[in-house]
Amino acid sequence: MREKLTPYLSKLSHKSGISKQYSHNIKEKNFGHFNDPLMEDAHEMVKGLVHKYKNRALIKVSYLCAAHCRFCTRIRQIGNPKGTLQKVDIENIVCYLKEHPEIEDVILSGGDPFLTPKITESLLKNINKIDSVKVIRIGTRLPLQSPESFERNSIGQLLDTINRISIEKPFYILLHVEHPDELTSEAITSLKLIKQKTATILLSQTVFLKGINIDFDTLYSLFTKLYFSGITPYYIYHCDSVNGLEQFVGNIEEEKEIMRRLRDTLSGIAYPTFVADLENEYGKYPFDLEIIKTTANSVIKNTNIFVLDK
Numbered sequence: 001m002r003e004k005l006t007p008y009l010s011k012l013s014h015k016s017g018i019s020k021q022y023s024h025n026i027k028e029k030n031f032g033h034f035n036d037p038l039m040e041d042a043h044e045m046v047k048g049l050v051h052k053y054k055n056r057a058l059i060k061v062s063y064l065c066a067a068h069c070r071f072c073t074r075i076r077q078i079g080n081p082k083g084t085l086q087k088v089d090i091e092n093i094v095c096y097l098k099e100h101p102e103i104e105d106v107i108l109s110g111g112d113p114f115l116t117p118k119i120t121e122s123l124l125k126n127i128n129k130i131d132s133v134k135v136i137r138i139g140t141r142l143p144l145q146s147p148e149s150f151e152r153n154s155i156g157q158l159l160d161t162i163n164r165i166s167i168e169k170p171f172y173i174l175l176h177v178e179h180p181d182e183l184t185s186e187a188i189t190s191l192k193l194i195k196q197k198t199a200t201i202l203l204s205q206t207v208f209l210k211g212i213n214i215d216f217d218t219l220y221s222l223f224t225k226l227y228f229s230g231i232t233p234y235y236i237y238h239c240d241s242v243n244g245l246e247q248f249v250g251n252i253e254e255e256k257e258i259m260r261r262l263r264d265t266l267s268g269i270a271y272p273t274f275v276a277d278l279e280n281e282y283g284k285y286p287f288d289l290e291i292i293k294t295t296a297n298s299v300i301k302n303t304n305i306f307v308l309d310k
């Protein structure tokens with residue numbers, strides 16, 4: 001994956017929480033892990049549509065992103081123009097969804113669906129006509145990589161379409177964010193625009209990344225900033241074992257300890273679930289943090305928990 005930054009990110013490259021996410025590192029080597037640990041390629045039923053779990057489908061709108069994150073799980077594909085959906089691909093996806101009414105929850109990802117607003121808009125308009133699809137989600141990093149893009153007409157039109165759909169059915173925007181340095185005033189403004197123009201629910205996803213965010217203060221600041229901006233922290237992942245990502249994979253016990261401290265200090269809504277995306281078909285599983293140990297000296301009564309013996 002070649003190095004790619006937006007002009008906006010270049011201006012912010014003095015901030016370590018941003019530059020470390022995008023700069024190519026000599027340590028980026030192949031250590032014999034997986035290229036596709038989430039087995040997406042094996043479950044790609046028609047071009048762009050991954051059907052791995054019974055009631056959910058992932059749709060990769062393109063492999064294009066405004067900037068290339070060195071920790072991307074899809075490092076094998078990002079930047080390849082061949083991944084971009086064409087009209088015929090959208091028709092095939094719509095056919096597959098109609099033939100599989102058990103798919104009720106559709107997630108648009110990629111690549112970044114906001115980077116190709118016309119294709120995403122066309123796809124959404126077609127999916128919205130399928131009654132069996134009850135929930136739509138879009139994953140994005142564009143508000144953090146190129147917030148000024150949200151002033152463009154094409155994205156304005158996409159937001160209008162999203163608004164019409166989000167009034168009818170639940171529509172989630174999943175912001176992929178790693179560090180509080182990313183939540184600049186410009187980024188917050190673009191996120192506020194999404195909230196003003198649509199009836200979507202904004203959630204965040206984060207990955208524990210060695211050298212970037214594996215410390216309590218950084219994550220406390222990140223989740224507090226998100227919460228105060230009206231974005232609910234949803235998941236924090238242990239970094240996937242993907243070829244080329246080894247430099248970012250942290251120690252699980254250290255990550256668990258940070259999560260326990262965050263549990264003690266953050267508001268409940270600001271506290272995300274710590275999960276691993278398992279290298280099989282089971283999907284995301286939460287870690288057992290053993291926060292409460294029920295021992296002979298612990299009393300759990302009504303909604304009050306008294307841990308007498310820590």
Ligand code: SF4
Pocket residue numbers: 064065066067068069071072073074078110111112141176
């Ligand atoms: S924006 Fe998302 S899909 Fe694109 S390179 Fe970054 S993590 Fe990967």
